[in-house]
Amino acid sequence: MAEQATPTTGREWQLAARPQGWPTPADFALVEAPVRQPGPGQILVRNAFLSVDPYMRGRMNDVKSYVPPFGIGETMDGGAVGYVVASQAEGFQVGDAVLHGLGWREYATLDAARAVKVDPELAPLSYYLGVLGMPGLTAYAGLLEVASFREGDTVFVSGAAGAVGSLVGQIARLKGAARVIGSAGSAEKVATLVDGYGFDAAFDYKAGPVAAQLAEAAPDGIDVYFDNVGGDHLEAAIGALNVHGRATLCGAIAQYNDTGAPVGPRNLALAIGKRLRLQGMLVGDHAALQPQFVADMAGWLKSGELRYDETVVEGVENAADAFIGLLRGANTGKMVVKL
Numbered sequence: 001m002a003e004q005a006t007p008t009t010g011r012e013w014q015l016a017a018r019p020q021g022w023p024t025p026a027d028f029a030l031v032e033a034p035v036r037q038p039g040p041g042q043i044l045v046r047n048a049f050l051s052v053d054p055y056m057r058g059r060m061n062d063v064k065s066y067v068p069p070f071g072i073g074e075t076m077d078g079g080a081v082g083y084v085v086a087s088q089a090e091g092f093q094v095g096d097a098v099l100h101g102l103g104w105r106e107y108a109t110l111d112a113a114r115a116v117k118v119d120p121e122l123a124p125l126s127y128y129l130g131v132l133g134m135p136g137l138t139a140y141a142g143l144l145e146v147a148s149f150r151e152g153d154t155v156f157v158s159g160a161a162g163a164v165g166s167l168v169g170q171i172a173r174l175k176g177a178a179r180v181i182g183s184a185g186s187a188e189k190v191a192t193l194v195d196g197y198g199f200d201a202a203f204d205y206k207a208g209p210v211a212a213q214l215a216e217a218a219p220d221g222i223d224v225y226f227d228n229v230g231g232d233h234l235e236a237a238i239g240a241l242n243v244h245g246r247a248t249l250c251g252a253i254a255q256y257n258d259t260g261a262p263v264g265p266r267n268l269a270l271a272i273g274k275r276l277r278l279q280g281m282l283v284g285d286h287a288a289l290q291p292q293f294v295a296d297m298a299g300w301l302k303s304g305e306l307r308y309d310e311t312v313v314e315g316v317e318n319a320a321d322a323f324i325g326l327l328r329g330a331n332t333g334k335m336v337v338k339l
Contacts, residue, residue: 006044006085010035011316012105015070019060022257023327027060028320033075036109037086043098043112044086050103050316050337051079051129052323053163054228057256066282078103079134081118081125082339092117099128106316106339122298130163130334131308132297134283139167139226140293141286142248144175146279147224151176154218156237158182158205159228159253161189163334166197168226170306173198181217183210183233185329192332196307211236221245229254235265241276249280257327309333 009032016029038044056078059070070076080103084096089112092098098115102108118128130136142164143149155172159165160182169180182193182202193202201217214222214236223245225237230252237247255262271278300306311331313322319337326335 006035006037006046006107008035009033010106012075013316013319014075015060015072017072018062019057019257021259023057023060023320023324025320025324030317030320033105035107038088038109041089041111041113042087042109043084043089043092043115045080045082045098045100045102045108045110045115046085047080047082047103047106047108047339049081049126049129049339050319051134052319052326052335052337053078053135054251054253054256054326056323057327076104077101079129080104080108081128082108087112097125099133104319123301126310126312126334126336126338127301127308129336130310131167131301131306132294135163135334136167136297137286137290137293138250138281138283139164139171140297141283141289142226142250142281143168143171143224145286145289146248146281147226147246149175149177149224152178153223154179154181154220155224155226156181156183156214156218156222156240157226157228158233158237159251160184160193160197160199160202161332162228163331164250165226165228166193166309166333167306169193169199170197170300172224174300174305179218181214181222183213183229189329189332192309196309205233209236211239214240224248226250227252231255231263231265235263235267238265238267238270238276238278241270241274243274244276245274246277247279249278253327311335313337315339 014029017027019027097120100115157165157168161184179200182199183205190202193199203213210232221242222240225247228251231254
């Protein structure tokens with residue numbers, strides 16, 4: 001890719017106010033900011049795709065967590081892929097495709113050490129934000145390492161039509177699960193889980209009590225639960241887990257926008273008699289799995305054994321709307337913003 005003149009300014013999203021409950025467009029501001037030329041050891045990237053992810057909701061609250069909160073009036077960050085348009089760093093040339101953490105903006109200037117070169121020939125660039133990126137590794141590590149998945153297990157996945165859940169169910173199937181069950185928020189998504197992703201059973205959690213629908217889908221109980229939702233889903237899964245069952249606690253989207261006390265689980269005492277293992281996970285702990293994960297995932301994609309869906313929203317100006325839509329379930333598979 002030839003050297004190209006870069007604009008002197010670019011658009012970026014700032015957090016304008018801390019959301020009270022559900023975020024609204026007024027909580028975000030799209031501003032024009034100077035594009036900074038790279039210094040020694042730095043690169044300037046023109047972002048091609050931004051990632052919007054559920055965990056970002058937690059960073060909008062001013063609370064201590066595993067990642068610092070976004071600052072009011074400061075540009076937000078998140079996963080992004082793009083092309084190097086200027087480089088003062090050894091090993092990075094104009095035209096290189098890179099994955100980095102300064103999303104929510106058109107142009108990013110960063111230390112090259114914080115970017116990873118990716119191969120747009122191996123897979124579409126946006127895939128490095130999803131199936132070959134953080135959500136993919138979350139699914140892979142969360143099922144195989146954290147939940148100690150074994151061939152013959154019955155697996156239940158909540159939020160199963162999302163970026164992580166849709167991959168968890170398919171990896172379980174490919175690794176020899178006896179039965180894979182998913183929950184999602186619409187009849188259309190339920191059909192996608194069964195017909196598109198090969199789940200054995202799925203249900204719409206809005207159509208009735210989760211515990212009753214799970215009992216019907218898994219009459220012999222479950223061995224593994226992959227939790228993206230929390231609340232009534234976690235309570236139902238604790239009830240359905242067999243002795244020595246394992247649950248990976250990955251997300252709790254049901255609680256992210258709550259302003260009142262969180263719901264359940266009220267049956268945690270069952271974990272004692274059943275000798276359950278409920279383990280939280282952060283994907284950063286599992287970087288050692290990266291090479292094996294990419295090899296497996298790329299192989300399954302190439303063979304067609306694994307299906308990957310994206311919901312693509314066009315335009316940086318629509319990033320806040322895309323994020324709000326994601327929290328309300330407007331995506332099937334990974335949601336990205338194309339610049």
